[in-house]
Amino acid sequence: MAHENEKIWFDGKLLPAKDAQVSVLTHALHYGTAVFEGIRAYQCPDGSSAVFRLNDHVKRLLNSAKILGFSIPHSHEELCKAIVDTLKANKLAEGYIRPLSFVGAGNLGVWPGKNPINTIIAVWSWGAYLGPEALERGIRVRTSSFTRSNVNGMMSKAKAAGNYVNSVLAKNEAVQDGYDEAIMLDTNGFVSEATGENFFIVRNGLIKTTPLTSVLDGITRDSILKIAADMGYTVVEQLFTRDEVYIADEAFFSGTAAEVTPIREVDNRTIGEGKAGPVAKALQAAFFKAAKGQDPRYAKWLTHYSF
Numbered sequence: 001m002a003h004e005n006e007k008i009w010f011d012g013k014l015l016p017a018k019d020a021q022v023s024v025l026t027h028a029l030h031y032g033t034a035v036f037e038g039i040r041a042y043q044c045p046d047g048s049s050a051v052f053r054l055n056d057h058v059k060r061l062l063n064s065a066k067i068l069g070f071s072i073p074h075s076h077e078e079l080c081k082a083i084v085d086t087l088k089a090n091k092l093a094e095g096y097i098r099p100l101s102f103v104g105a106g107n108l109g110v111w112p113g114k115n116p117i118n119t120i121i122a123v124w125s126w127g128a129y130l131g132p133e134a135l136e137r138g139i140r141v142r143t144s145s146f147t148r149s150n151v152n153g154m155m156s157k158a159k160a161a162g163n164y165v166n167s168v169l170a171k172n173e174a175v176q177d178g179y180d181e182a183i184m185l186d187t188n189g190f191v192s193e194a195t196g197e198n199f200f201i202v203r204n205g206l207i208k209t210t211p212l213t214s215v216l217d218g219i220t221r222d223s224i225l226k227i228a229a230d231m232g233y234t235v236v237e238q239l240f241t242r243d244e245v246y247i248a249d250e251a252f253f254s255g256t257a258a259e260v261t262p263i264r265e266v267d268n269r270t271i272g273e274g275k276a277g278p279v280a281k282a283l284q285a286a287f288f289k290a291a292k293g294q295d296p297r298y299a300k301w302l303t304h305y306s307f
């Protein structure tokens with residue numbers, strides 16, 4: 001989390017975190033009318049830092065607002081610059097970036113009316129999302145009893161705050177039952193995604209991930225699809241069922257926070273050899289190389305900065 005003495009970008013100004021305040025009557029607090037991004041910056045071996053796929057994240061933020069029916073009063077270029085400025089102001093060489101645009105105070109009641117749209121950008125250090133051992137050893141997950149939201153109910157292409165009530169229900173249930181994360185099924189019973197990650201399986205040499213229908217169009221997912229294809233793997237976007245997961249050779253999650261996290265167990269069934277599988281490990285290593293500026297093929301994904 002951002003600490004009190006850190007700087008938060010708030011509607012165009014860098015403020016001390018303690019001064020970045022909003023009203024308790026903020027519309028988004030009552031109705032979940034906010035859109036956000038999760039972005040990572042990595043320290044590169046050459047001493048510089050790089051934001052991973054900044055343009056794609058900012059584009060998705062603007063699109064999330066479009067889906068919700070509001071418009072963020074800042075341009076793509078302004079938001080990209082603001083993110084880099086916030087990293088520099090906090091002297092953060094590596095960490096997590098959270099832009100959030102939300103319907104502010106004004107009218108209460110469901111209709112957002114002409115309430116202002118506020119935007120903040122916070123940054124902080126964030127290590128491995130699912131614990132320090134997760135990236136190495138793999139994690140234990142369960143299928144959630146909560147269904148991923150209907151595609152005509154919540155808009156899964158919007159990274160909208162309100163969508164995450166569904167994720168919080170599933171995550172709490174998984175953690176209370178002693179698992180690290182939950183896999184959610186769509187309304188037809190096919191595998192969808194996790195509470196904050198896209199999902200992949202590897203079976204008989206084929207890498208499969210769920211199509212975009214009910215899931216967030218993950219930027220790490222897209223990176224993995226490209227990296228895997230460049231490594232010569234066959235990758236398909238195809239619906240699959242939970243029993244296919246049980247008999248997969250490997251399974252893993254992708255996400256900005258989770259990076260590439262191998263899965264060693266699903267619903268108390270061992271996946272493959274019960275440890276991080278070779279394909280997941282190879283993709284994880286290639287992903288980190290790309291994100292840390294060690295693979296020139298993916299240099300276009302990086303926005304370098306230093307302070």
Ligand code: PPE
Pocket residue numbers: 037038039167193194195196197198215216217218219220221254255256257258
């Ligand atoms: N699905 C969901 C539901 C999701 O929230 C994320 C990101 C993804 C897939 C992966 O998308 P991408 O980051 O573009 O590869 N989840 C973010 C929030 C995590 C949180 O706890 O907050 C993230 O990884 O930053």
